[in-house]
Amino acid sequence: MTIDLHAHTTASDGTAAPEDVVRDALAAGVDVLAITDHDSVDGIDPAVAAASGTALVVVPGVELSAEVGTATDVHILGYFIDHRSPALLAELERLRLARLDRARLMVAALAEAGYDLTLDDVLVHARAGAVGRSHVARALTDAGCVESVEHAFRDLIGRDGPFFVRKRLLSGERAVAVIREAGGVAVIAHPGVTRADQVIPSLIAAGMGGIEAYHAEHTRSDRDRYAAMARRLGLVATGGSDHHGPGTRSAALGSGGTPDAAVDSLRTRATIAGP
């Protein structure tokens, strides 16, 4: 089986609509696909609808940004969440408004510095999705302010750039709790990329159930190390491509090499509330 438990759509910073991600996943021979947009579950229903009548199984998911101590860019995936849970939706709405405020602050600072950019230019790229720095970068590129999205990050809105504005973040414990309260399993995303293993014990204490060992950007030794860690700690080892759609630098759908057992292990751990 080909299992991909990490994919983005236009509900966050992916470039392909949920329906198109499903179509591309089928074409890539994917059997199980999790939709894991940043701070949004809006891609799930359209993806489930597009996959109905096909052999593709869509797992409802999310990817929350969190801070744990001094680590400010810890991503936490949630799987088999009830994406209609009112508590989850309320938390996501707060995050959406915080993202909008952040985009507004970045645009205001850029405009003041002479970059010809409005919030609407940015929101065109985000459409109804969770607005992020990639949308600001695309708007800057479109306006001719920079050569490319990469340049926008490097020179202007990257972590060390003059127009970087921090995102209001959930605590790691809160992110895990939000996912668990929605009946899902919380999994630390791409620890080999984040490089903040010191946060793992506190997340486990908060109820985290897995480690994304098989992320497409992980090296062979990352995979082995985190899979062994998951085994040792009794956690599920998950994985996925972190695909962001055509025109992005992300890995292809279906890459990552997630073991078949990951899906049933997650399902068993999830406690989805009844209808």
Ligand code: MN
């Ligand atoms: Mn991530």
Ligand code: MN
């Ligand atoms: Mn991701």
